[in-house]
Amino acid sequence: MSTIGKNKPTRVYRSKKPQEGNILLTSASAVINHAQRSSIMPLTFGLACCAIEMIATAGPRFDLSRFGWEAYRASPRQSDLMIVAGTVTNKMAPVVKKLYDQMAEPKWVLAMGSCATCGGVFQTYSVVPGVANLIPVDVYVPGCPPRPEALIHGIMTLQMKIDQKVNFSASLTTVEPGFRGPTRKEPL
Amino acid sequence: MSIDWNRQNFSGEDPEQHPAVVALRAKHGAGLIGVGISRGEVWAVVSPENAIEILTFLRDDPGLSFDYLSDVTAVHWPDRDGAEFDVVYQLYSIGKKVRFRVKVPLSQDQETGTVTGIWPTAEWLEREVFDMFGIRFSGHPDQRRILNPEGFDGHPLRKEFPLKGRVSW
Numbered sequence: 001m002s003t004i005g006k007n008k009p010t011r012v013y014r015s016k017k018p019q020e021g022n023i024l025l026t027s028a029s030a031v032i033n034h035a036q037r038s039s040i041m042p043l044t045f046g047l048a049c050c051a052i053e054m055i056a057t058a059g060p061r062f063d064l065s066r067f068g069w070e071a072y073r074a075s076p077r078q079s080d081l082m083i084v085a086g087t088v089t090n091k092m093a094p095v096v097k098k099l100y101d102q103m104a105e106p107k108w109v110l111a112m113g114s115c116a117t118c119g120g121v122f123q124t125y126s127v128v129p130g131v132a133n134l135i136p137v138d139v140y141v142p143g144c145p146p147r148p149e150a151l152i153h154g155i156m157t158l159q160m161k162i163d164q165k166v167n168f169s170a171s172l173t174t175v176e177p178g179f180r181g182p183t184r185k186e187p188l
Numbered sequence: 189m190s191i192d193w194n195r196q197n198f199s200g201e202d203p204e205q206h207p208a209v210v211a212l213r214a215k216h217g218a219g220l221i222g223v224g225i226s227r228g229e230v231w232a233v234v235s236p237e238n239a240i241e242i243l244t245f246l247r248d249d250p251g252l253s254f255d256y257l258s259d260v261t262a263v264h265w266p267d268r269d270g271a272e273f274d275v276v277y278q279l280y281s282i283g284k285k286v287r288f289r290v291k292v293p294l295s296q297d298q299e300t301g302t303v304t305g306i307w308p309t310a311e312w313l314e315r316e317v318f319d320m321f322g323i324r325f326s327g328h329p330d331q332r333r334i335l336n337p338e339g340f341d342g343h344p345l346r347k348e349f350p351l352k353g354r355v356s357w
Contacts, residue, residue, distance in 0.1 A: 091337045123352055125344055126336065 029167040036080070036106060037162040040155065043079035043099065044072040048086025050113040050145040057148035069155055076102040081158070082135075083151075087115035088128040100135045108162070110154055111137045114144045206230040208252055208288045215249075216242050221293075231289035239292045240301045246279060246288070247306055254279035254288060257303070260313035262321045266347045272296050273323055277303070294323065302328040320345040 046054055057064050064070045073079040076099045088096055100109065111131050114120035117140050119129035131137060138161060141154035203209055203225040212220050212232060219238025224231050234242050246254045259278040266272060271293035279288045292300055302325040303310045314325045315334040322343035324331060333340060342349055 090340075091335065125349075125352065 029165075032167050033163055033165055036165075037159040038068050039071075040069045040081045040108075040158070041071045041073045041079045042069065042081040042083050043076055043103070044074045045082075045099065046085045047088060047092060047096075048113075048115060050085035050116070053145045053148055054083055054085045054112065054151060057151050062148040062152065064152070067152070067155070076100075077104060079103060080107050081155075082107065082109045083112055084109065084116040084131045084137075085112045085145075087120065087122060088131050088134070089126050090128060091126070093128050093134055096131065097134050106165075108138045108158055109135055110139045110141065110158060112141045112143075112151060112154070113146055114142065117142065120144060201225070203230045206288070207284075207286070208232070208246060208254075211249055211252055212242065212245075216245060229287065229289060231291055233291045233293065236292050236294055236298065236300045239290070240303065240306070243277065243290060243303055244306050246290070252281060252286075252288075253283055254281045254286075256280040256282050257307035257309055257313070258287075260303070260310055260317055262317045262323055262345075264321060264345065264347050268293075270295050273298075273321060275300060275317065275323060299324045299326045301326055304329060319343070322346065 046052075056062060058070055058072065069081075076082075080103065082100055082103065084096065100107070109131070111117050115122065115127070116131045119127050121144075123129070128134065139154050139158045141150050143150050146154070200206070203223045204213070206223075206225075209223050209230060209232060216238060219235050219242050221233040221235055223233070246252055256279070257277065258280050259276075261276050261278075263274040263276065264272060265274065273294045273296075275292045275294060277290040277292075279290065280286070281288075294300055300323070302314055304314070304327075311329060312334060314328055315330070315332060317323050318325065318328075318331055319333040319335050320343055332338070336344070
């Protein structure tokens with residue numbers, strides 16, 4: 001079909017006969033993206049004070065489970081989103097890299113706060129100036145620390161990025177490691 | 189009920205009246221270089237040759253019984269010729285509710301004895317002092333870095349260490 005790989009929006013065809021209704025036509029790529037964007041499982045780990053805000057986001061006041069992302073997994077094998085919440089020190093850097101390598105594809109990284117984004121105020125000998133020096137980052141959330149609303153917005157931005165992912169493509173025969181799909185054309 | 193936290197500090201003005209200083213003057217006057225007081229906190233400066241002996245005495249003396257070593261740290265004085273480092277032991281007596289501080293001046297490459305035999309908690313604290321200042325403790329069971337990664341170059345809390353590290357930020 002010509003619509004494969006182009007992420008056409010789902011169309012609903014309604015029949016006048018009630019027993020022939022309830023038919024959805026869409027692309028497999030859109031179904032896969034819908035499943036992946038709606039059940040994001042973050043990895044349970046925090047590095048500094050941003051983790052407290054991340055915990056508050058998962059708690060009842062901000063209630064991440066409203067969106068279907070509340071299932072924090074304690075194993076990198078089961079998670080597909082790494083929220084780097086806090087300062088990445090040189091001592092911790094190999095551990096973060098190893099956790100990322102242990103996660104199964106598809107996987108995404110969200111850099112939460114100034115420290116994970118660029119090192120923050122810690123321009124010193126012991127801090128990695130941004131986790132992007134170690135692993136590819138999909139979404140940056142600014143703030144020191146970001147409010148829970150900001151983290152929720154960051155994950156929603158990641159959802160929009162997942163929506164743009166092309167799962168089946170005739171031209172792309174081999175998928176390189178770290179391939180994230182095309183970038184979004186229009187501003188978010 | 190109110191807790192008088194100031195009880196931990198020394199109420200007098202003369203450090204010579206602190207019970208630990210009185211006991212040290214009586215039993216270990218030779219190793220005692222000097223004493224001082226600031227804001228009710230009394231310290232004694234002790235020669236490195238007698239440091240282990242004096243610290244063991246401070247723990248074991250029934251009138252003092254400094255049974256808790258709350259911290260081991262150091263200070264770098266690059267301008268002080270022949271005694272560039274102070275190793276500082278922060279002591280606390282849980283029973284007597286008294287704090288005391290012992291400083292051991294060391295020269296650039298001088299080693300001092302470990303106090304892991306007196307307070308086992310000193311193992312990690314002395315590893316941190318070694319990591320940050322490069323001071324070696326003879327007899328330490330596991331003299332490695334603790335905070336910085338292995339293979340790290342230099343000792344960050346020395347004054348000659350560049351503020352933002354040796355690599356371009």
